[in-house]
Structures are given as structure tokens and as C-alpha cells.
Amino acid sequence: MEQYIDFFNSYREKIDEGCSPLLNSFREKAFETFRQIGFPAYKSEDYQHINIPGLLKEDFGFYLNHSGININPHRVFHCDVPNLNSHKHFVVNGHFVDDETKKDLPPTVFSGSLNAFAEQYPELFSKYYNQLASAKNDGMAAFNTTFVQGGYVLYVPENVVIEKAIQLTNISSGNNNSLINRRMLFILESGAQAKLLVCDHAYDENPATANTQVVEIFTGENAELDVCELEESSPNTIRLTSNFVRQAASSHVRINSITLSNGITRNNYIIDLAGEHAKTHLYGMAIADNRQKVDNYTLINHLVPNCHCNELFKYVLDDEATGVFSGRIIVAKDAQKTEAYQSNRNLLGSRDCHMFSKPQLEIYADDVKCSHGMTTGQLDENALFYICSRGIPKEEAVLLLKFAFTNDVIQGIRMEGLRDRLKLLIEKRFRGELVTCRECEKSEE
Amino acid sequence: MLIIKNLHASVNGKEIIKGLDLHVKAGEIHAIMGPNGSGKSTLSAVLVGNPAFEVTAGEIIFEGKNLLEMPPEERSCAGIFLSFQYPVEIPGVSMVNFMRTAVNEHRKYKGEKSLSAGDFLKLMREKQAIVELDKNLINRSVNEGFSGGEKKRNEIFQMAMLEPKLAILDETDSGLDIDALRIVAQGVNQLKRPENATIVITHYQRLLDYIKPDIVHVLYNGRIIRTAGPELALELEQKGYDWLKSEELRVKSEE
Numbered sequence: 001m002e003q004y005i006d007f008f009n010s011y012r013e014k015i016d017e018g019c020s021p022l023l024n025s026f027r028e029k030a031f032e033t034f035r036q037i038g039f040p041a042y043k044s045e046d047y048q049h050i051n052i053p054g055l056l057k058e059d060f061g062f063y064l065n066h067s068g069i070n071i072n073p074h075r076v077f078h079c080d081v082p083n084l085n086s087h088k089h090f091v092v093n094g095h096f097v098d099d100e101t102k103k104d105l106p107p108t109v110f111s112g113s114l115n116a117f118a119e120q121y122p123e124l125f126s127k128y129y130n131q132l133a134s135a136k137n138d139g140m141a142a143f144n145t146t147f148v149q150g151g152y153v154l155y156v157p158e159n160v161v162i163e164k165a166i167q168l169t170n171i172s173s174g175n176n177n178s179l180i181n182r183r184m185l186f187i188l189e190s191g192a193q194a195k196l197l198v199c200d201h202a203y204d205e206n207p208a209t210a211n212t213q214v215v216e217i218f219t220g221e222n223a224e225l226d227v228c229e230l231e232e233s234s235p236n237t238i239r240l241t242s243n244f245v246r247q248a249a250s251s252h253v254r255i256n257s258i259t260l261s262n263g264i265t266r267n268n269y270i271i272d273l274a275g276e277h278a279k280t281h282l283y284g285m286a287i288a289d290n291r292q293k294v295d296n297y298t299l300i301n302h303l304v305p306n307c308h309c310n311e312l313f314k315y316v317l318d319d320e321a322t323g324v325f326s327g328r329i330i331v332a333k334d335a336q337k338t339e340a341y342q343s344n345r346n347l348l349g350s351r352d353c354h355m356f357s358k359p360q361l362e363i364y365a366d367d368v369k370c371s372h373g374m375t376t377g378q379l380d381e382n383a384l385f386y387i388c389s390r391g392i393p394k395e396e397a398v399l400l401l402k403f404a405f406t407n408d409v410i411q412g413i414r415m416e417g418l419r420d421r422l423k424l425l426i427e428k429r430f431r432g433e434l435v436t437c438r439e440c441e442k443s444e445e
Numbered sequence: 446m447l448i449i450k451n452l453h454a455s456v457n458g459k460e461i462i463k464g465l466d467l468h469v470k471a472g473e474i475h476a477i478m479g480p481n482g483s484g485k486s487t488l489s490a491v492l493v494g495n496p497a498f499e500v501t502a503g504e505i506i507f508e509g510k511n512l513l514e515m516p517p518e519e520r521s522c523a524g525i526f527l528s529f530q531y532p533v534e535i536p537g538v539s540m541v542n543f544m545r546t547a548v549n550e551h552r553k554y555k556g557e558k559s560l561s562a563g564d565f566l567k568l569m570r571e572k573q574a575i576v577e578l579d580k581n582l583i584n585r586s587v588n589e590g591f592s593g594g595e596k597k598r599n600e601i602f603q604m605a606m607l608e609p610k611l612a613i614l615d616e617t618d619s620g621l622d623i624d625a626l627r628i629v630a631q632g633v634n635q636l637k638r639p640e641n642a643t644i645v646i647t648h649y650q651r652l653l654d655y656i657k658p659d660i661v662h663v664l665y666n667g668r669i670i671r672t673a674g675p676e677l678a679l680e681l682e683q684k685g686y687d688w689l690k691s692e693e694l695r696v697k698s699e700e
Contacts, residue, residue, distance in 0.1 A: 381497075386533040389493050390547040390603060391521035391554070400546065404537025404586075 001038050003059060008146060019149060020118035026130050030145035037139045049324045049356050050266050050295045052140070055238055060179035060210050062147065084417030086167040086197065087111070093172060094182040094211075095150040106160050114151035114183055124155065128187055132216045132244035136270060141242050144181045144214040151183030156192035158220070165195040165226075165415050172202045172209045172237065182213040186227070190220035190248070195227075195415055202233035210238040217244065219251035221275065226414055228256040230422075235290065237263040242270070249275025256413050258422070259286040259294045260429055269298040273307040284313040285409040287429055288321035288353075295324035302335040305365075311342040314409050316402055316430075318349035326358045329372070333364040342372040347379065347405050402430050446471050446642050447611055452503035454491045460501070461487040463667030469611070474643045476653055476678060479664035480686045485646045486530060488664070489615040493527040494520050507611070521547075522554035524610030528600035528617050535587040540599075543587050544569065544606055551607060572605040576632040593620035601632040608636070613644045618652040630655030650682035663689055 008015065008031055016024045042051035087104060089111065090097040096113035105111055110121065118125045133141035152168055172180065188194060202209060219225050231239060239262060247253055259265055271280055286294035300309050315323040325344045346355045359372045379401050387397035406426055413419050447469040454462040461484045469475055479485050490498045492505065494517040505512040512520060535543070548568070549559040560568065573583060576598045588596050597617055604612055614633065618626055633643065633656055645656055653661075653675070661677040662669045665686070670693045671677065681689075 380533075382533050383535045385495055385517065386529065386535070387538075387543070388517040389495075389521055389527060389529075390543070390607065391518050391550045392546050393518045393550065394516070396546060396550070397518075400538050400543070401535070404535065407537035 020115040022118040030142045033142040086165040094180040110155040117153040144212045148181045153185045155187045158189040159191035161193040167197045169199045177208045179210045184215040186217045188223035193224040200231040208236040213241040215243045223251045226254045235263045239265045242268045245271040247278040250277040252279045254281040257284040264293045266295040276306045280309040282311045283412040289318035293322040297326045300329045302331040302338045305336045308339045315346040317353035320352045323355045328360040331363040336367045338368040340370045344374040346376040448506040453501045476658035476661045483664045484667045526609030528614045530616040532596040594625035
């Protein structure tokens with residue numbers, strides 16, 4: 001941790017360079033917070049199974065001031081999800097790549113770089129940026145705010161509906177080990193609607209990459225937002241994300257978090273249901289083998305009455321993989337008529353994989369419908385035999401059952417073309433084939 | 446077609462089948478009857494290779510091949526089909542996907558090409574008419590939320606799709622009302638071919654009114670204690686199993 005403090009003190013100018021002064025103005029305070037609380041300690045309550053100070057101890061080298069990115073991702077990276085008609089954006093090593101695609105969007109929408117947003121909409125930026133992240137006194141978020149260089153903002157004004165999905169592809173690319181701090185801000189004013197697909201791709205197998213990412217999501221009254229996050233990275237990738245959501249009355253947020261391949265991943269989802277009749281769907285799925293680790297932490301705060309949340313996380317583990325699920329739903333004293341459901345289901349395919357699950361419900365109101373449950377087990381032997389008895393070899397039967405296990409998470413995705421593409425990717429993943437979407441291959445230039 | 450010699454089988458270390466012999470020829474329908482716990486379902490499980498059951502002695506020859514050396518999927522492809530007494534629900538696996546995979550595995554085994562999507566759907570439609578299976582069920586997950594009768598019809602539908610040489614119907618009549626029983630039995634009769642054989646395992650004579658057996662066996666205490674023509678089933682219906690049990694005891698004590 002000392003190295004980061006020294007770095008900030010010695011290279012302040014370098015960090016600020018090329019960034020909006022407004023963005024830079026948030027660093028000092030965040031740095032103070034980070035200096036006080038540091039990274040979340042290993043073995044502390046919410047970090048029982050992931051050692052963040054240990055992971056970031058190595059000197060990764062900051063990725064700073066790379067405004068002149070010399071690749072055109074539109075040309076080298078074809079990521080087409082068939083039948084998903086989308087606006088495509090790219091973020092390379094944390095920097096939004098400015099392009100022409102945004103001209104197809106409604107003119108009042110802002111979909112672009114964090115720094116440009118700070119320049120063009122300083123009032124909105126100050127109103128929303130870092131508001132959720134700083135309020136939670138979170139060391140990871142403070143670290144990200146201290147060092148962040150760029151990122152992406154989606155701002156959808158009142159009653160504007162973006163029909164097509166927006167696809168944002170995060171690409172990590174480089175020849176050196178690096179630490180990238182990314183930032184995203186989604187602001188939907190009342191009645192606004194948008195769908196986002198956020199893909200994480202790591203290009204190179206060799207250099208180690210650590211990504212910290214802070215996402216802040218605000219939905220106004222009656223706003224609707226779908227976010228599907230898909231991680232397809234490499235064993236050398238460390239991904240540490242903190243997602244903060246604040247929902248106003250009658251807004252509906254659906255988040256699907258899918259870890260298809262990775263190295264070490266920790267995702268935090270902290271969701272505040274702050275207006276009545278707000279609805280949240282938080283669905284997650286992780287497929288991990290070898291020595292991969294996927295750690296999802298969720299905290300849903302029912303602050304007011306009449307809200308609804310539905311949480312489902314599924315893990316398919318094999319080899320020596322580790323899965324962690326920590327789910328907490330807190331129903332405040334006055335949040336009557338809350339409906340909150342949480343479920344965690346895990347499938348273990350080997351003796352050496354581990355699953356740690358901590359489903360928690362804290363209810364302080366007395367008129368609510370809540371449930372939570374967790375199961376961890378192996379494939380159903382009876383089902384396996386039934387399938388084999390119809391002539392299907394055991395390996396195929398196992399595949400069918402594993403695939404079936406992930407089905408309800410996939411069905412929860414509302415972007416239709418994406419659903420079909422994911423089915424294909426998951427099947428390939430289970431077959432042990434290299435997981436790259438056919439179209440997502442780096443083409444030779 | 447099927448020759449079982451001196452079969453002994455156990456589950457969890459407990460011997461259930463204790464020296465069973467059975468010969469089934471092409472074109473025949475055999476009924477195996479017997480009281481609860483006599484080993485009827487164990488026999489069907491052993492025939493299809495359920496790993497929970499252990500064969501401790503004896504042999505099973507199916508069309509000249511040693512069945513006991515074959516894994517369950519190979520037995521299926523070779524032409525053995527079991528209609529389960531308790532069909533398993535498999536949430537998330539669609540009937541269409543399940544059957545397409547199974548049919549194409551059978552074709553692969555025979556050295557045939559996979560069916561095109563169109564041809565497969567045509568085949569499905571044709572076969573589901575035989576057991577009057579609601580086409581909505583085909584679009585659902587395997588057996589998930591099916592009623593008892595629908596599950597049994599689905600078994601016969603799968604049998605129609607896979608066209609086995611030897612079909613084993615394990616208590617297919619249990620849980621069926623009269624109408625469903627008639628439909629299931631009609632399905633079985635329609636699928637009957639001179640080169641195929643059927644083993645009907647049942648408690649009651651009822652199913653045998655619809656599926657006429659050529660030979661009736663009584664299984665008791667892990668062995669076949671009586672074999673006769675269809676009239677045996679009627680006799681059992683009238684007298685129950687007790688007269689055979691006491692006869693068996695007498696034979697044993699004489700030994």
C-alpha cells in the first residue's frame with residue numbers, strides 16, 4: 001500500500017495530466033480516505049477469502065496518460081453478437097475510445113468518455129460522480145477515485161428511451177504488467193430506459209493485469225436499466241469491481257453478472273432501494289475451473305416500503321477453482337411490504353474445488369415476504385442415469401445437465417440475441433474449447 | 446434375443462436377484478408379475494445397467510453380445526429401452542434437445558447421419574401423435590411438472606422415437622387412470638413389430654387386458670417360480686400370490 005501512497009505524493013502532476021480538472025478535484029479527498037482505511041484487510045468480515053492487499057502488493061505499474069491509443073478497436077476487434085442490434089463502444093485499458101457510433105443515439109443522450117462528460121456537463125458530473133462510492137467509505141472505491149484516468153458515462157435524460165442496446169467492450173492490452181483503474185457512471189433520469197452489455201476481454205495471455213473498476217448507477221423514477229456484464233479474461237487477470245446502485249421510486253434495474261473465464265475476480269454489488277416500488281433483479285453466474293477464483297459480494301438495502309428484489313447466483317466449479325458468494329439483504333425497520341428473495345446454487349465437479357457461501361437476511365420490519373436459500377452439491381445421479389439410458393454418453397449427459405443448471409440465469413437476460421450467443425459460449429466453455437466468440441477474434445492487420 | 450442365465454444381483458450389499466433365468470425371443474411379449482419386493486424393478490435396472498445395482502453372478506446375452514460389459518448408453522443404442530417406473534424430472538433440459546441428442550446418438554451408433562432439424566421435428570410430430578402427447582409438453586423441460594400420466598406417456602413417446610428391439614415397461618400402469626392406460630397400451634401395441642420383443646413388468650392383470658402377453662412369469666424372492674401362458678395372469682388375479690408363495694415354500698422344504 002505504501003507504494004501507492006508514495007506514488008500519489010510524487011507523481012501527482014503525472015496523474016492529473018490529460019484528465020479533466022473536475023475529475024482531478026476529487027482525488028485529494030479520496031486519497032485521504034484511502035490513506036486512512038487502505039485496502040480491505042484479508043480475513044476481515046467481508047473479505048474472508050480474498051487477499052486484496054496481497055494481490056496488489058506486486059508492483060504492477062500504473063497505466064497513466066495513454067491518451068494516444070494507437071489501435072482502432074473497431075478495426076481490430078470485431079465483436080458482433082448476432083441478432084443483437086447494438087451501439088458499440090470500446091474502452092481500451094480504461095480509456096474510452098472516441099468514435100462515431102454515438103451519432104446514432106438520441107441527441108440528448110451522452111454516451112462517451114468520463115473526462116468529456118466532466119467538461120461538457122460539470123453540474124451533472126458534480127451531482128453524481130463519486131456520490132455513492134464515497135458515501136460507503138470503501139477503500140477500493142477510494143483507491144480507484146484517487147488514481148482513475150478515464151472511463152465511460154451514459155447519461156439518459158428524462159423520458160428518453162434508447163431502443164438498441166449499448167455494447168461496451170473493455171479491452172486490456174499491452175506488453176507490460178499493469179494496473180488499470182476504470183470508472184463508469186450510468187445516469188438514467190426519470191422515465192429513461194437503456195440496455196447495456198459490458199464485456200471484459202483480456203487480449204494477451206502473458207502480462208498480468210489488475211483492474212479496479214467502480215460503477216455508479218442512478219435510476220430516476222420509473223427508469224428502467226438492464227446491465228449485463230460478461231467477463232472473458234485470462235488466468236493472469238485480476239478484476240476488482242465495486243458496483244453502487246441507487247434506485248428511485250418505481251425504477252427497475254436488472255443486473256446479470258457472468259464470469260465465463262477469468263483469473264481472480266471480486267465483484268461487489270451494493271444496491272440501495274431508495275424509492276417505493278423499486279425493483280431489482282440481480283442474477284449472477286460463474287463458471288470456474290483450474291485455479292480460478294470468483295468472489296461475489298452483494299448487499300441490497302431495502303430502505304423504504306414496497307420494494308422488490310430477486311437475487312440468484314449460480315456457480316459451476318471444477319478442478320481446484322474457488323467460488324465465494326456473500327449475499328446480504330437488509331430490510332430497514334420501516335420498509336414494510338418488502339419482497340426480497342435470495343438464492344445461491346452451486347455445482348461442484350471435483351473433490352478439490354471449494355465453495356464458500358454466506359446467504360444473509362436481516363429483517364427489521366414485520367410485514368415482509370423474504371426468503372433465502374443455498375445449496376451446494378454434485379450432479380443428480382438419477383438424472384445422469386436417465387439421460388444415459390436413452391443412448392447419450394456420460395460426457396454429453398454431464399454437459400446437458402451443467403448447461404441446464406445455468407439455464408435460469410440465462411433466461412433472466414432480456415437482450416434476446418445475447419441470450420443465444422451466451423448459450424453458445426457457455427456450451428463451448430463446458431466443452432473446454434477456447435472461449436472466444438467466433439467474431440471476437442483479433443484479426444490480423 | 447435375450448438370454449439371462451443364473452443372474453444374481455444386489456443393491457447396497459443386499460442380494461435381491463437370486464439365480465434368475467429368462468429367455469425372450471423376437472416377437473414375444475413377456476409379462477413378469479410378482480408381489481412387492483420380489484425383484485421386478487431390480488431386474489429392469491440391471492438390464493439397462495443402472496450403476497446402483499451390482500451383478501454378482503450370472504450372465505445376460507443380448508443378440509449374442511455380453512450385455513453386462515456395455516455401459517448404459519451403449520445398451521440403449523444396441524436396442525434396449527426401459528420405460529421407468531419413476532421417470533426423472535430434469536429441469537432446464539428441453540425435451541426437444543434431449544430427444545434430438547438421443548436420436549442422433551442412436552444414428553451415430555448405426556453409422557447414419559444426424560437428422561436435419563426439419564426431419565427431426567417431423568419425426569417428433571409423428572411419434573407424439575401415437576401417445577397423444579400434448580405438443581406443449583415437448584417444448585418443456587424433461588418431465589418437469591408433468592402429471593403422473595403425462596410422465597408415462599412421455600416414456601412411451603421416447604420409446605417410439607428410439608424404436609428399441611427390446612422394450613421393458615416397468616410398472617407402466619401404476620398411477621394411470623383407465624383412459625391413460627388405454628392410450629399408453631395402444632401406443633405400445635402400435636409400436637409392436639415381429640422382430641421386436643417386450644417385457645411388461647406389472648403388479649396387476651389390468652394392463653395385460655390391453656397388452657396381451659404370450660408368456661407370463663411369476664417372480665418371487667429373486668427367482669422365477671412359475672412360467673405359463675396368459676391364463677396364469679388371470680389365475681393370479683383371482684387367487685393372489687399367496688398360493689404360489691406357499692407352493693414355493695413347500696418345494697423348498699422338500700429340497
